[in-house]
Amino acid sequence: xxxxxxxxxxxxxxxxxxxxxxxxxxxxxxxxxxxxxxxxxxxxxxxxxxxxxxxxxxxxxxxxxxxxxxxxxxxxxxxxxxxxxxxxxxxxxxxxxxxxxxxxxxxxxxxxxxxxxxxxxxxxxxxxxxxxxxxxxxxxxxxxxxxxxxxxxxxxxxxxxxxxxxxxxxxxxxxxxxxxxxxxxxxxxxxxxxxxxxxxxxxxxxxxxxxxxxxxxxxxxxxxxxxxxxxxxxxxxxxxx
Amino acid sequence: xxxxxxxxxxxxxxxxxxxxxxxxxxxxxxxxxxxxxxxxxxxxxxxxxxxxxxxxxxxxxxxxxxxxxxxxxxxxxxxxxxxxxxxxxxxxxxxxxxxxxxxxxxxxxxxxxxxxxxxxxxxxxxxxxxxxxxxxxxxxxxxxxxxxxxxxxxxxxxxxxxxxxxxxxxxxxxxxxxxxxxxxxxxxxxxxxxxxxxxxxxxxxxxxxxxxxxxxxxxxxxxxxxxxxxxxxxxxxxxxx
DNA sequence: CCAAAAGTGTTCCGGCTACACCCATGC
DNA sequence: GCATGGGTGTAGCCGGAACACTTTTGG
Numbered sequence: 001x002x003x004x005x006x007x008x009x010x011x012x013x014x015x016x017x018x019x020x021x022x023x024x025x026x027x028x029x030x031x032x033x034x035x036x037x038x039x040x041x042x043x044x045x046x047x048x049x050x051x052x053x054x055x056x057x058x059x060x061x062x063x064x065x066x067x068x069x070x071x072x073x074x075x076x077x078x079x080x081x082x083x084x085x086x087x088x089x090x091x092x093x094x095x096x097x098x099x100x101x102x103x104x105x106x107x108x109x110x111x112x113x114x115x116x117x118x119x120x121x122x123x124x125x126x127x128x129x130x131x132x133x134x135x136x137x138x139x140x141x142x143x144x145x146x147x148x149x150x151x152x153x154x155x156x157x158x159x160x161x162x163x164x165x166x167x168x169x170x171x172x173x174x175x176x177x178x179x180x181x182x183x184x185x186x187x188x189x190x191x192x193x194x195x196x197x198x199x200x201x202x203x204x205x206x207x208x209x210x211x212x213x214x215x216x217x218x219x220x221x222x223x224x225x226x227x228x229x230x231x232x233x234x235x236x237x238x239x240x241x
Numbered sequence: 242x243x244x245x246x247x248x249x250x251x252x253x254x255x256x257x258x259x260x261x262x263x264x265x266x267x268x269x270x271x272x273x274x275x276x277x278x279x280x281x282x283x284x285x286x287x288x289x290x291x292x293x294x295x296x297x298x299x300x301x302x303x304x305x306x307x308x309x310x311x312x313x314x315x316x317x318x319x320x321x322x323x324x325x326x327x328x329x330x331x332x333x334x335x336x337x338x339x340x341x342x343x344x345x346x347x348x349x350x351x352x353x354x355x356x357x358x359x360x361x362x363x364x365x366x367x368x369x370x371x372x373x374x375x376x377x378x379x380x381x382x383x384x385x386x387x388x389x390x391x392x393x394x395x396x397x398x399x400x401x402x403x404x405x406x407x408x409x410x411x412x413x414x415x416x417x418x419x420x421x422x423x424x425x426x427x428x429x430x431x432x433x434x435x436x437x438x439x440x441x442x443x444x445x446x447x448x449x450x451x452x453x454x455x456x457x458x459x460x461x462x463x464x465x466x467x468x469x470x471x472x473x474x475x476x477x478x479x480x481x482x
Numbered sequence: 483c484c485a486a487a488a489g490t491g492t493t494c495c496g497g498c499t500a501c502a503c504c505c506a507t508g509c
Numbered sequence: 510g511c512a513t514g515g516g517t518g519t520a521g522c523c524g525g526a527a528c529a530c531t532t533t534t535g536g
Contacts, residue, residue, distance in 0.1 A: 013297040017256055017329075017340060056254040060329030060340060083326050086342050088258075088301030099258060099301060101327050173514075191499065193516060198497095209506095215514030216506040231497070414487075432526065434489060439524095456487025457533035472524070 018100040019064045020051030020141065022084075022148035023072060025110035025124065026165050031181040032124035033145060034071060034110070035137070042094045043138035049145065050122065051100065064103040071122060074107055080161050081105050084147055092140050102144045104151055106164045128184065153182050157232045160202055163223035169206050171218035172196060183235050195233055201226025259341040260305045261292030261382065263325075263389035264313060266351035266365065267406050272422040273365035274386060275312060275351070276378070283335045284379035290386065291363065292341065305344040312363065315348055321402050322346050325388055333381050343385045345392055347405040369425065394423050398473045401443055404464035410447050412459035413437060424476050436474055442467025 023034040035047045050071045054063045061083070065076030081103050088099040113122040127149060135142050155161050162178045163170070176192045196202055201224040209217040264275040276288045291312045295304045302324070306317030322344050329340040354363040368390060376383050396402050403419045404411070417433045437443055442465040450458040 015256060015258055015295065017258070054256065057331050057338075059331050060327055085324050086301055086327055088342070090298050090300050097298075101329070171515085188499075188501090189514080190501085190516070195498085211507070213514075214508040214512065216516075218515055234498090236498085412488090429526070429528090430487080431489070431528080436525085438489095452534070454487075455485065455533095455535040457489075459488055475525090477525080 013097050015097045015099065017054045017060070018051050018098055019054065019060065019067055020049045020100050020102045020144060021064065021067055021071065021105055022049060022102060022145055023068070023105045023107055023110070024127070024148070024152060024165075025107040026178065026181065027110065027112065027124055029177075030126045031128065032110075033127045033130065034113070035123055035125045035130075036071075037121040037123075038138055046138040047125070047136060048138035049102070049141045051102075060101050064101070068103075068105055072107060072110060072113075074105070074110075076105065079105050079107065080159075080164055082151070082155075084144065084151060087140055087144060089140070100139075100144075102148065104148045106152070106161055108165055108167050149182070153235070156182055157234055158229055160223065160226055160229060163202075166223075169208075169220045169222050171210055171220060172203075173218055175203075175221075179233075185235070199226070199229055199231075199233075200224075202229065254338050256338045256340065258295045258301070259292050259339055260295065260301065260308055261290045261341050261343045261385060262305065262308055262312065262346055263290060263343060263386055264309070264346045264348055264351070265368070265389070265393060265406075266348040267419065267422065268351065268353065268365055270418070271367045272369065273351075274368050274371065275354070276364055276366045276371075277312075278362045279379055287379040288366070288377060289379035290343075290382045292343075301342050305342070309344075309346055313348060313351060313354075315346070315351075317346065320346050320348065321400075321405055323392070323396075325385065325392060328381055328385060330381070341380075341385075343389065345389045347393070347402055349406055349408050390423070394476070397423055398475055399470055401464065401467055401470060404443075407464075410449070410461045410463050412451055412461060413444075414459055416444075416462075420474075426476070440467070440470055440472075440474075441465075443470065 021034070025032055025034070034050060036050045038044055038046050038048050050067060052063075052067055054060065055066075058066070061081070064081055064083075068074055068076040068079070068081065082105075084102040084104055086099060086101050090097060092098070092100075110124070112124045127145070130136060131142070131146060131149070137145065152161070156179055162175055162182075165178045166174055172193050173189070175196065176187055176189060179192070180187055203221040204224045206220040206222050208220045210220055211217040262275070266273050266275070275291060277291045279285050279287050279289050291308060293304075293308055295301065296307075299307070302322070305322055305324075309315055309317040309320070309322065323346075325343040325345055327340060327342050331338065333339070333341075351365070353365045368386070371377060372383070372387060372390070378386065393402070397420055403416055403423075406419045407415055413434050414430070416437065417428055417430060420433070421428055444462040445465045447461040447463050449461045451461055452458040
């Protein structure tokens with residue numbers, strides 16, 4: 001670029017940065033995402049991802065942690081809060097030049113928020129239904145949600161984030177349900193069982209057993225120390241790439 | 242935190258956005274990255290990644306394309322220009338609040354730039370050497386470079402970007418050299434050969450043969466239509482994760 | 483002829499798939 | 510007993526690792 005200025009006499013328009021959060025959880029046997037109703041223009045009244053502007057002196061990551069805390073009272077430092085691709089098309093926000101940094105958060109057993117707690121009403125919405133029902137969220141939040149879901153699906157193959165959907169302890173059946181929901185395909189329970197138990201550091205047996213419905217009670221596990229899965233657990237072919 | 246405002250009466254400091262480019266290429270049998278010498282404070286005279294501020298009304302991606310063009314005369318629309326994680330720590334730039342969006346570009350046979358073309362001197366520098374020689378680049382560009390390299394290594398497993406390092410046609414040996422440089426480990430030529438030729442859409446034979454050094458001349462290939470590799474070509478275990 | 487790189491064949495092994503089969507519970 | 514989910518065993522297939530071996534060039 002021009003050599004002499006690099007300074008700011010070139011019009012650097014007033015630009016603002018937001019973070020948006022895709023908070024995924026499992027509730028009622030469905031994969032859900034936290035959606036708020038916008039209280040202000042633009043898109044007032046439309047559903048949208050929770051998020052907000054960066055504050056003065058605040059890091060991007062810190063802003064995401066703060067927003068997560070405000071929305072869910074969850075501590076972002078302890079969750080896998082993963083940054084996604086920035087969305088920065090010049091016309092994505094009618095208010096002006098606003099670039100957003102989306103973050104993906106995975107919450108174990110997030111309780112559905114009480115309505116009216118904030119100026120904006122928050123609720124859990126089933127992800128699949130939201131995405132198949134055509135465009136529905138404000139701004140480019142549909143794209144962000146789609147990206148987040150694909151990112152989650154990829155992560156399930158190589159990392160242990162699936163356990164973050166679960167509580168302190170869980171059964172392999174519950175873990176498998178996570179995979180099936182995110183990948184949107186059924187898995188063989190027998191093979192899945194061996195796959196996850198054979199992977200070192202993925203699961204630690206707790207010994208206890210859970211008895212609920214009919215059927216043999218399952219063994220309980222806790223998340224192990226491993227963060228990466230080797231070998232990976234791959235979705236076989238047929239890409240929703 | 243406070244519930245009621247969400248408006249902008251809260252101080253949204255003047256914030257600026259830059260894009261930085263990690264332009265990788267192979268030259269002289271080494272993996273190289275394009276490095277410029279900073280012409281202005283801060284870090285005047287230090288090596289850094291090329292990059293610059295967003296212009297008015299310019300999308301983030303468009304800014305990356307523009308910077309790539311300015312630095313290399315390469316058309317970013319035709320290269321895999323991949324966005325990396327945003328770096329937005331509040332103190333990363335002494336000039337003020339500047340958040341950067343790094344992009345990864347892969348260039349085939351990029352010629353080393355002539356010195357003094359711009360106010361900033363640009364040159365190719367060997368990546369490995371740069372990274373092992375401790376911190377060396379301005380700002381947090383060391384971290385960005387490291388991230389870009391790991392991203393490239395991951396991409397080699399699942400996508401066909403390796404062919405972007407090569408010219409129009411290339412031999413399997415040349416392609417293997419790319420993998421070996423980025424993964425920093427030797428591969429078995431025989432197995433590699435079969436792996437890449439068995440993957441549909443990865444390579445298209447050109448029929449011609451290249452004769453150079455001693456040894457049987459290799460067949461020439463062109464990049465095929467496939468963008469994703471299935472099955473993937475995995476680095477076996479031992480992570481530089 | 484020799485060195486060197488390209489490419490093929492073959493063997494071994496481990497993971498994935500599919501499915502038969504047994505286990506323990508609620509009803 | 511029967512339905513239901515949990516868990517083990519096993520056979521076949523396929524891909525990767527390792528390596529013997531042939532091919533085709535430059536010297």
